Amino acid sequence: MTDAAILTVEDLTIRFGAVTAIDGVSLSVMPGERVAVLGHNGAGKSTLFKTVLGFLKPAAGRLAIVGAAPGSNVARRAVSYLPEQVVFPKGLTGTEVLTYFARLKGVAPKAALPLLETVGIAAAANRAVGTYSKGMRQRLGLAQALIGAPRLLLLDEPTSGLDPVSRHEFYDVLEASARAGTSVLLSSHSLSEIENRIDRIAIMAKGQLRAEGSLAELSRQAGLPVQIRVEAAAGRVEAVQARLGGERVNGQSVVLTCRAEDKVGTLARLAALGPDIVDIGIALPDLDDVYRHYSGIPIEGAAQ
Numbered sequence: 001m002t003d004a005a006i007l008t009v010e011d012l013t014i015r016f017g018a019v020t021a022i023d024g025v026s027l028s029v030m031p032g033e034r035v036a037v038l039g040h041n042g043a044g045k046s047t048l049f050k051t052v053l054g055f056l057k058p059a060a061g062r063l064a065i066v067g068a069a070p071g072s073n074v075a076r077r078a079v080s081y082l083p084e085q086v087v088f089p090k091g092l093t094g095t096e097v098l099t100y101f102a103r104l105k106g107v108a109p110k111a112a113l114p115l116l117e118t119v120g121i122a123a124a125a126n127r128a129v130g131t132y133s134k135g136m137r138q139r140l141g142l143a144q145a146l147i148g149a150p151r152l153l154l155l156d157e158p159t160s161g162l163d164p165v166s167r168h169e170f171y172d173v174l175e176a177s178a179r180a181g182t183s184v185l186l187s188s189h190s191l192s193e194i195e196n197r198i199d200r201i202a203i204m205a206k207g208q209l210r211a212e213g214s215l216a217e218l219s220r221q222a223g224l225p226v227q228i229r230v231e232a233a234a235g236r237v238e239a240v241q242a243r244l245g246g247e248r249v250n251g252q253s254v255v256l257t258c259r260a261e262d263k264v265g266t267l268a269r270l271a272a273l274g275p276d277i278v279d280i281g282i283a284l285p286d287l288d289d290v291y292r293h294y295s296g297i298p299i300e301g302a303a304q
């Protein structure tokens, strides 16, 4: 185990009767690191979180939260959790909800209430939660999770049902928390939103960890192709294709597919074509491509 890690999971297996929900997963989260667990429904994401919280007993493997056992007092003080479906009493106001949770955590309500501002719902602080939109309830859920500056935030599909602007703001808050030293482990099956907002990605499928690393590392390891789209000058598309190969699209362009490590060499060949070319576009593999690759779903248009 790494002493410095906030969360260490080693060879974890969780079973529900005959169902193996988590199958030999190892994962760690360092201080201030944001890690996303990606996976389809049933991949084991929520089960992993519940195990970190100490709700479920491993069939095999070990976990440590700041070096302590899940569910221990030390671990419980270090971890905050936002469940998949957050439910607050409809009749309480945002202020009352936060006050309640602050007291539960032994934090002075006065210190917790500014979190309503942090998550952007200060204007609704004195309205009943029953009048909140889904997005506002999620924001309140995040505020609740941030009380007492936890060492580790566990957020189970926190942005499902949020509009793009709310999502963006949600990740802004996470970024600020991470900079202040809070580690984040969140789950999602929405992929594109995570790009650039997360330090590391763990891809789970059928209870197993299929891949783990930064998006750049995963892309490189996956060896996914880069596409270069070359727009030819008027009347030159045949000549360009004759020189470069690739595939003609829409009469005026040629699309080349190459390995990431051949990208620079390919661009050098393009530069040699001079005025025959009017524009170049490069499409790197994105998170969706990487995710499909590792979770075992064929990628459209790519050689398997």
Ligand SMILES: Nc1ncnc2c1ncn2[C@@H]1O[C@H](COP(=O)(O)OP(=O)(O)O)[C@@H](O)[C@H]1O
Pocket: 016, 019, 020, 021, 039, 040, 041, 042, 043, 044, 045, 046, 047, 048
């Ligand atoms: N309490 C439970 N009893 C039995 N099976 C469960 C229970 N919780 C989860 N499972 C099963 O474990 C697997 C992983 O579920 P879950 O962790 O909820 O996946 P995810 O959150 O990635 O959608 C699924 O096959 C699910 O049906």
Ligand SMILES: [Mg+2]
Pocket: 045, 046, 047, 084, 156
């Ligand atoms: Mg789940």
